[in-house]
Amino acid sequence: MKIELLDANINKIKADFEAILIVGKKIDHKFVKDSDKFKELNYDGGSNLLLLESKRLYIGVKELGYDQIRLAMSQIYNTLKNYNVKTIKISSYVYKCTTKTYQAVVEGFVLGSYEFNKYKSEAKKSKIEKIFISTDEYSGKKVKIEKAKLALKSGKIIAKATNFAKDGVNEIPEIYTPLKMAKEALKLAKKHSNIECKVYDKKFLKKERMNAFLMVNRASVHDPYMIHLKYTPKNKSKKRVVFVGKGLTYDSGGLSLKPASSMLTMKCDKSGALAAMAIIKAAAELKLPFEIHAVLGATENMIGGDAYKPDDVIITRSGISVEVRNTDAEGRLVLADCLDWAQELKPDILIDMATLTGACVVGLGEFTIGLLGRNEEFKAEYKRVASDSGELMNSLEFNDHLRECIKSKIADISNTATTRYGGTTTAGLFLEQFIKEENRDNWIHMDIAGPAYIERAWGYNQYGASGAGVRANLYYLQSLAREEK
Incomplete structure (x- = not known):
């Protein structure tokens, strides 16, 4: 599917179908062409309306916003994908006068069109080939075409990286x-000249005394x-992330x-490792100005005679020293050793991502990421910037009373x-024990257990993996890059 910005009046662009947004139930704006039918169909703009005879689709959105635009684009695609429609045209609806709107447009279409159907005997394919975006703008202001085209390119890279993570998460454990x-990491490095990859095996882990990581793997x-x-930018980097x-x-x-039900x-x-890999992929394609590393702890946690x-x-x-009270709290053990090793890279910013706790899903719901760490200002700034990605986040604070609860009678924790x-x-507080003092103010732990994988479609996300953490971190890195200019 190709998405193209055309410097032309919407009425002069030829397409099989036109999509029109109705913002805040304002059904009389300049792009509306079917006002007479609205009365007949009792349409007030608060929902979607498909007019097959007119070849127009009206999408109702409460207000303009980056995520409302993503959702609208996804709805356009999914409403028309089963029809004999090859081309769709839409005018511009710029939010906050920023070209970031176009980034959101592409993300909505690309994320909304994702499918994981490799195990289906008959997989239906959409006939949609092209999306044309007119420079005709809802507010009447002229679009800066070159900047808008760059935003379209960024949106495509970010959305495809998110779908890359989805593919890996959705793939079955047998494979x-x-x-x-x-192998996927090595393949990624081979494809991009500015990415390096090193894979460390069990011998290395033993040499490095990564006993917690090894213990989880034992069975x-x-x-x-x-x-x-490792992604290395063309010019000298001012930050290491x-x-x-x-x-x-x-x-x-x-x-x-x-x-059994929880094992399914x-x-x-x-998901955390795939998100980190996807971030590296996008960083290379976006040519971000920072040195960026991803450290992934890959293993299984199984049962057997040699299980911890x-x-x-x-x-x-x-x-x-760590007392094991529950072998299902294994992710924090793997992360403990990986975080300790990763800090030898001397990060300016350290972010870990993990489907760590069911408690996060209970506390925040299925759609929200938990942000934890000691630096409340850093977390607040991260959330402010990354929220434009559409990923929902909530900050959870540490406290000394809960810190007491991870102490052990026979070990350190x-x-x-x-x-x-x-x-x-308490899981975040456990991880904090492995963050060196000099890094604690620059560290964020992201518990993505809620949105990483959901067994029903939501928004522009399908059943299964959502690529949680990918877009939020890329939006954060893009914001840092703008600050560097």
Whole structure:
């Protein structure tokens, strides 16, 4: 599907169908052509209206905003995809007078058109080939065409990177093993000259004393890998940004076995690692001006005679001892060693992403990412900037009372708390123990357990993976890049 900006009046562009937005139920604006039919059909602009005879689709949006635009574009695509429609035209609806609107337009179409159907015996394909965007603007202001075209390109890169993450998360555990993740990372580096990739095997992990990572892997037939991707910009970088991703390609819960219903969808436990890999992919294509790293901890958490056990004590790479009280709290163990290693890269900004706690889903709902960390100002600024991506986020604060709950009687800390409440926060506090003092004000932990994988379609997201964390972080990096200019 090609999306093209045309410097032409909407009425002079030929297409099979025209899409028109109705903003705030204002059904009399200059692009509306079917006012007479609105009365007949009792249409007030608060919903969508498909007029097959007129070859026009009206999409009702409450107000203009980046995410409202994404949702509208997705609705346009999904309403018309099953018809014999090859081309669609739409005018411009610029929000806040910024060309970022065009980035949102492309994201809406590309994200909304995603499908994971490789295991379907009969997969229907949309006939939509081209989307034409007219420079005719809703507010009457003239569009800066070159900047708008750059925004279209950025939107395509960001949305495709998100879909890249979705593909990996949606892939079944039989296929997507830790080795598969390593091969995908190597393939990505081979494709982009400004990306390097190193894959570290079990021997390296043992040499580095990454005992927590190794302990989680022990019962799996698939070897663990730590994957390090590095993007280097053309010019000297002023910042080094490091992402760390949890890459549990499957999580059974270990000996603290999950119920059958909870085990289903656990292929999604690699979402953090796939998001980090997708960010590196997009960074290379966007040519961001920062040195960006992704450190991925890839393993399975399985059961067997050699499985690690509740009551075990692990000496992590950092030297901190951890009492295992629940083997299903394994992601934080993998991250503990990966975060410790990643800090040797001397990051200016350190962000980890993980489908870490069910408590986050309970507390914030299925659609919202939890942001944790010690620096409240950093989290607030991150949320302010990244929210333009459309990803929903909520900040959770640390407190000393909950910090007491992860202390152990027989080790330095425990991998679960002594209270059943505040599980997302206590998991973040556990990870904080492995963040060096000099990095604590520049660190954010993103618990993406809610939106990473949902078993029903929502917004412009389909059943399954959403690529949680990809767009938010890329919008944040783009904002940093604008500050550098």
